[in-house]
Amino acid sequence: MIRFEHVTKRYADGTTAVDDLSFEVAKGELITLVGPSGCGKTTTMKMVNRLIEPTSGTIHLDGDDISAIDPVELRRRIGYVIQQVGLFPHKTVLDNTATVPHLLGWTRKKARARAAELLDLVGLAPSTYGDRYPDQLSGGQRQRVGVARALAADPPVLLMDEPFGAVDPVVREHLQNEFLRLQSTLHKTVLFVTHDIEEAVRLGDRIAVYGAGRIEQFDTPATVLGAPATPYTAEFVGADRGLKRLSVTPVETGDLEQPPVVRLDDPADRAAARLTADGAPWAVVLDADGAIHGWVSAATLSGSPEASAAGATAGADARSAAPGARTGASAPKGTTVRAHARRMDAWLPLGAPLKQAFSTMLQHDAGWIAVLDGERFLGVLTPGRLHAALRRSTTADAANIPRGEVALDRVPDA
Template sequence: MIRFEHVTKRYADGTTAVDDLSFEVAEGELVTLVGPSGCGKTTTMKMVNRLIEPTGGRIFLNGDDIATVDPVELRRRIGYVIQQIGLFPHKTVLDNTATVPHLLGRPRKEARARAAELLDLVGLDPSVYGSRYPEQLSGGQRQRVGVARALAADPPVLLMDEPFGAVDPVVREHLQTEFLRLQSSLHKTVLFVTHDIEEAVRLGDRIAVYGSGRIEQFDTPATVLGAPATPYVAEFVGADRGLKRLSVTPIETGDLEQPPVLHLDDPVGRALAGMAADGARWAVVLDSEEGLHGWVAADALGQAAEDGTVREHARRMEAWLPVGAPLKQAFSTMLQHDAGWIAVLDGDRFLGVLTPGRLHEALRRSTTADAANISRADVELQTVLDA
């Protein structure tokens, strides 16, 4: 969708902002450009919509050399979201969002209808927010309007220049979550500029880590964190890159332990006998449809009448996640519920439990797998018990 071929931007004073840049962004891919201030990432992005003209090389958009396309026509094919947002203060939220469709010649009623759809899509009820003015919105709400406006003409490409950089960390994380939700359904081709490696890791299908005017590494977040290509990349992503990997390492079925499983209507005596045979102090409890109900402790059953059922002694289980959720979310859930393990589900089906020990192993396997270019399942870990 977007292809750079030996692109250079050199200014009249001799400053080289971008030096011999070549890379591709596939259709529907979200690529984050990350690096320190002045490294060339914003220049790279602005050359795509010809806000800055390259001094060498060529840029292609969906096969077209953008140098041969009228700049105004080109920009109509590209959504653009910036940190400052740039909403018109004298227009309502609905009219701000309808600006681009209206400029493209759509009737006002149709443009406003499209704007209302997009406001709803970004989590702003048009019946509540549509008639408000930008000054009546919070920073996070204004950013949502900026995203909605960029999507109004349904462009295949989005350019986003630190769009969430001006809001506080809590709002920023919420905006990132909402944008990922949008991207999962819209599948836009996105270039996203940020100076924050954690944001780049969380959002990007691939990350371009910039040095001075050039890309030092262009790869998946897991690979950049697990196998930095150069000392510069290793220093930039930080000594805590192992922790950052938690955000991009999913829970897999091979990471799970299989505890004893009981059902709500199992007799206490039989349940206790089964747990004793397994040497288990607790068991997962499922309902009649094999859905997760909770857990039960052997001590609690040991004090119960043997002709009773597990149902009277089972505790509800709130600490659970779907398979494929990131390890960071698993770790956070453990801390939130002060839990020594969390249940992992596939839909409603119970798959197993993830413990802190298995979480650590999953992280180690992921790092080793990326470094050796093999699957996590093929990694054999050594522990102190193997010595």
């Protein structure tokens, strides 16, 4: 969709902002351009809509050399979002959003209908916010209007220059989440400029790490963090890049352990006997359809008060503790697992990032969390398996081999 071929921007005073830049952006791909101030990332982006003209080289947009396209016509085909938003203070939110469709000759009715649709999409109900003016909105709300305005004419390409940089961290994270949700639906081709490596990692399908006027590394977030191509990249992404990888490494089926499983309507004494024979202190409880219900301890099923107390203290052992384990009453004879199972909130979907898994473990003080595919139980993730998943991902990217082919040696548990 976007192709740079040996593009250089050199100013009259001899300053080279961008030096011999060549890269491609695929249709529907979100590329983050990240680097320190003055490295050329904003210059790169502004050359796409010809706000800055290159000194040499060519830029193609959907196969067309942009130097042959009228700049005004080109800019109407490209959405543009900046940090300062740039809303017209004398126009309502609805009319601000409808600006580009009006310029393209849409009827007032059609333009305002499109604006209302986009405002709703970015979480600003047009019935509530449409008649307000920019100074009646919060900073985060103004940024949402800026995104809606950029999308109003349905451009195939979106340029975003530090769009969330002027809001506080909480609002910024919320805006990032909303934008990822939008992108998953709209699949725009996006160049997103930021100086924040955390933001670049979180949003980008690929990251272009800029040095002085050139790209030091252009790869997936996981690879940039796990296998920096140059010392500059390693220093820029930070010594804590292993922690940052938690955000871009998904939970996969190979990361899961398979604990004992019992059903809600299993007799309690039979379930207890199975767990005793297996030496298992707890089991996951599923309903008749295979959906997770919760967990149950062997101590409770066996009806032993001493065992129940011992099982409750197992929470200190992350290898065997159930989420929220507490001393429970002994199980009367002749009952089913249903009578003794405990509900469980410590779970997450397959494919969730390891950062979310770690956060869930801490939130629930859990030694393991269930992993689901829809409502289907797949297995559990433990701290040890989480660490192994992160190591395996790092090793795979560093060696440029598929993650599933990496085997890690483990020191046996004492």
